Amino acid sequence: MKQGVQITARWAVLLLLTMSSFLAQAQERRLTGKVTTSTDGQGLPGVNVQVRGTTVGTVTDADGQFAINVPGENSVLVISSIGFMKKEITVGNQSTINVSLDDDVKSLSEVVVTGYGTQNKRDITGAVASIDVKQALAVPASNLAQAMQGRVAGVNVSNDNSPGVG
DSSP states (O other): OHHHHHHHHHHHHHHHHHHHHHHHHHHOEEEEEEEEETTTOOBOTTOEEEETTSSOEEEOOTTSEEEEEESOTTOEEEEEOTTBOOEEEEOTTOSEEEEEEOBOGGGOOOEEEETTEEEEGGGOOSOOOOOOHHHHHHSOOSSHHHHHTTSSTTOOOOOOOSTTOO
16 A cells, blocks of 8 residues: 555656646747847847846847747846947847847947957057058059059068068
8 A cells, every 4th residue: 555655656746747847848938029220220130139147049140030939028138249239128028029229339449450360459569551442442453452552651562472472
């Protein structure tokens, strides 16, 4: 008799655990939306959309569209992209969330492209010269190297990458 009670108790615990896992999965739901710029309303590709405090996240597609599974109504979406202000939105009972991101002008800084990488302008200790693209394109030239030639003092432009060749 005692053994029958133990078997029944084990089945009851197994049934309870199975039902609780179904209830936990039932709270998760699919959320869709679009991320746009506040200036012109265009969709933003490559924006991070993440549920705060978790590893659940996604990235917007080429049109700014996203779809993500959120754990529950209390979930908070963190939407961020370089050059834009981060936004946090509580999901609530919404199934579609459209977000407009504002430009983050303060975080943008001047960047200088060097031979094999980029640097902040303030970190460069040498001389920096720039070429106006409109002026370079106004000169008839067969390639970019010829268009740049003579625009900056002391710079020799060469388009042959062989060692020892000028």
